[in-house]
Amino acid sequence: MREKLLHDLNNRYATKKFDSTKKVSDDDFQLICEALRLFPSSYGLQPVKFIIVKTESIRLELQKAAFGQAQISEASHLIVLCALDSISHNDVDDHVKLLADTREIEVEKLVGFGTQIKGSIEKMSEENMQIWNDKQAYIALGQLLHTCAVLHIDATPMEGFSKSEFDRILNLKDQNLHSVLACPIGYRSEDDAYSKIKKARKSMNALFEIR
Numbered sequence: 001m002r003e004k005l006l007h008d009l010n011n012r013y014a015t016k017k018f019d020s021t022k023k024v025s026d027d028d029f030q031l032i033c034e035a036l037r038l039f040p041s042s043y044g045l046q047p048v049k050f051i052i053v054k055t056e057s058i059r060l061e062l063q064k065a066a067f068g069q070a071q072i073s074e075a076s077h078l079i080v081l082c083a084l085d086s087i088s089h090n091d092v093d094d095h096v097k098l099l100a101d102t103r104e105i106e107v108e109k110l111v112g113f114g115t116q117i118k119g120s121i122e123k124m125s126e127e128n129m130q131i132w133n134d135k136q137a138y139i140a141l142g143q144l145l146h147t148c149a150v151l152h153i154d155a156t157p158m159e160g161f162s163k164s165e166f167d168r169i170l171n172l173k174d175q176n177l178h179s180v181l182a183c184p185i186g187y188r189s190e191d192d193a194y195s196k197i198k199k200a201r202k203s204m205n206a207l208f209e210i211r
């Protein structure tokens, strides 16, 4: 298991060229979606939405807005990770209800928790709330990349795109959403040179400090 973990993490890379003839099976894609659903977030609020773009013409439009990066249209599946523009008191109440229903406890017992969350979000400026929500999408990306690595499905984490163009193409503003990341997933092309290059990473000493 230890060797497999390291093997999978070394085997994954930001795929530059997908084999567009190879498709991720429905079963595997469902598993990936379930792994995404399980991502952890601050207070468990999950202020995100994952948009799966299937329509070819939309993917081509998004590709243009991503400096032409071919992975957007050539990968088997494209997931756009979006975050909420703002979190309302209603959203917090919905979350508290979800917790109560799931854990079969009375909503009244969670009123304090709800009030605490509302207190935190009220202190945030509009901009800081967006940044906070965006961070949650990055956590989801980590979970997505790791899940794909374990399944030997290739993926490209992407923030190299025009967010305003993505938002316009996907009509996100109307849904209180904005795009944060894109992640095409599928199978690497055999002639993707990036799959053969060595990983460059800082040394343990440079990255860790013991105090």
Ligand SMILES: Cc1cc2nc3c(=O)[nH]c(=O)nc-3n(C[C@H](O)[C@H](O)[C@H](O)COP(=O)(O)O)c2cc1C
Residues within 6 Å of the ligand: 012, 013, 014, 015, 016, 069, 156, 157, 158, 159, 160, 161, 199
């Ligand atoms: C948040 C994030 C955004 C990235 N954006 C892009 C991108 O737009 N296009 C791309 O080809 N690679 C993108 N990358 C890939 C990184 O360049 C790559 O992960 C890094 O160089 C390490 O290489 P590896 O993932 O192949 O090990 C992104 C990675 C992350 C984590």
